[in-house]
Amino acid sequence: MDFQSVYRQKVQSVNLALEQLLKEYRDCPPAIHNAMKYSLMAGGKRLRPVLFLEAYELTCRYQHKEPETALVEPMACALEMIHTYSLIHDDLPAMDNDDYRRGKRTNHKVFGEAMAILAGDGLLNLAYEVMLDHMPKDGIKHPGYPKAMSVLAHSAGIFGMIGGQVVDMQSENMDCNRSDDTLLDYIHTHKTEALITGSLKAGALAADGDEFVTNTVVAYGKAYGMAFQITDDILDVTGDPSVLGKLPGSDEKQGKLTYPARFGLELSGEMAKKYVEQAVSTMNGFGSEGEFLRQLAFSVRNRNQ
Numbered sequence: 001m002d003f004q005s006v007y008r009q010k011v012q013s014v015n016l017a018l019e020q021l022l023k024e025y026r027d028c029p030p031a032i033h034n035a036m037k038y039s040l041m042a043g044g045k046r047l048r049p050v051l052f053l054e055a056y057e058l059t060c061r062y063q064h065k066e067p068e069t070a071l072v073e074p075m076a077c078a079l080e081m082i083h084t085y086s087l088i089h090d091d092l093p094a095m096d097n098d099d100y101r102r103g104k105r106t107n108h109k110v111f112g113e114a115m116a117i118l119a120g121d122g123l124l125n126l127a128y129e130v131m132l133d134h135m136p137k138d139g140i141k142h143p144g145y146p147k148a149m150s151v152l153a154h155s156a157g158i159f160g161m162i163g164g165q166v167v168d169m170q171s172e173n174m175d176c177n178r179s180d181d182t183l184l185d186y187i188h189t190h191k192t193e194a195l196i197t198g199s200l201k202a203g204a205l206a207a208d209g210d211e212f213v214t215n216t217v218v219a220y221g222k223a224y225g226m227a228f229q230i231t232d233d234i235l236d237v238t239g240d241p242s243v244l245g246k247l248p249g250s251d252e253k254q255g256k257l258t259y260p261a262r263f264g265l266e267l268s269g270e271m272a273k274k275y276v277e278q279a280v281s282t283m284n285g286f287g288s289e290g291e292f293l294r295q296l297a298f299s300v301r302n303r304n305q
Helices: 003-024 030-040 047-062 069-090 107-111 113-133 144-156 161-170 181-191 193-206 211-238 259-263 265-302
Strands: none
Touching: 003 030, 003 047, 003 069, 003 265, 030 069, 030 107, 030 113, 047 069, 047 193, 047 211, 047 265, 069 113, 069 144, 069 161, 069 193, 107 113, 113 144, 144 161, 144 193, 161 181, 161 193, 181 193, 181 211, 181 259, 193 211, 211 259, 211 265, 259 265
């Protein structure tokens, strides 16, 4: 498998679907539409929608069903809207106060703080509107769709991503050498891993996945999500701004509780490697069908952005 080529094709499909949805939902004040579009179409890995779609298609193939990818693509796009809203708000002066995101000026630096807040709010609300508007008409045939929506709401909310953000802020400037490691784990498993795992679980549920396949992609997500976030923390120390798309050093400047701050770069790298191996091993039961997710996990080791 040419992993990079396959991944690029998946990203391109998501981008095209996002552009179409922005056209479909453009009958609103131009100022808010422009601000939302600016951040949503600013590039990025499109990781969460790619994970959702891969879990959906993997589940269909495993259960010998023909994937109806076009049917669930709006939900994948809604995931990217949720993720992008969180980035807009995360970059605000009241949060991380970042000037660059994905190689461009952050939303509030271009449109002002008030419009950036509204753009984030707009994307979050639009995400749920998109999922509801594009819900399959035949609910009996697709009983997993509302379950998938519930998983995404839970993963992005106070029991997931938002909860992790809260504890992340509350832990700023804490003595890393005296901190409770369970606190560090809570931040990482909720701030980042929750929505990554939720993307995979929602994809499996949207395909009406059985308990085995759903639990397997969840296990993959937990391991992959931790590897991804620990690597993200490492890149904030060692990353090249021209490649990273933002200025490194933000975590240290704000006194964030991170794996490098707690354990150092070398041990953090070893921990990330361990989680990569765990993620890869979860795909053993899928044979060649799990190759994309295996390669995705391996790619964490070569991340530079």
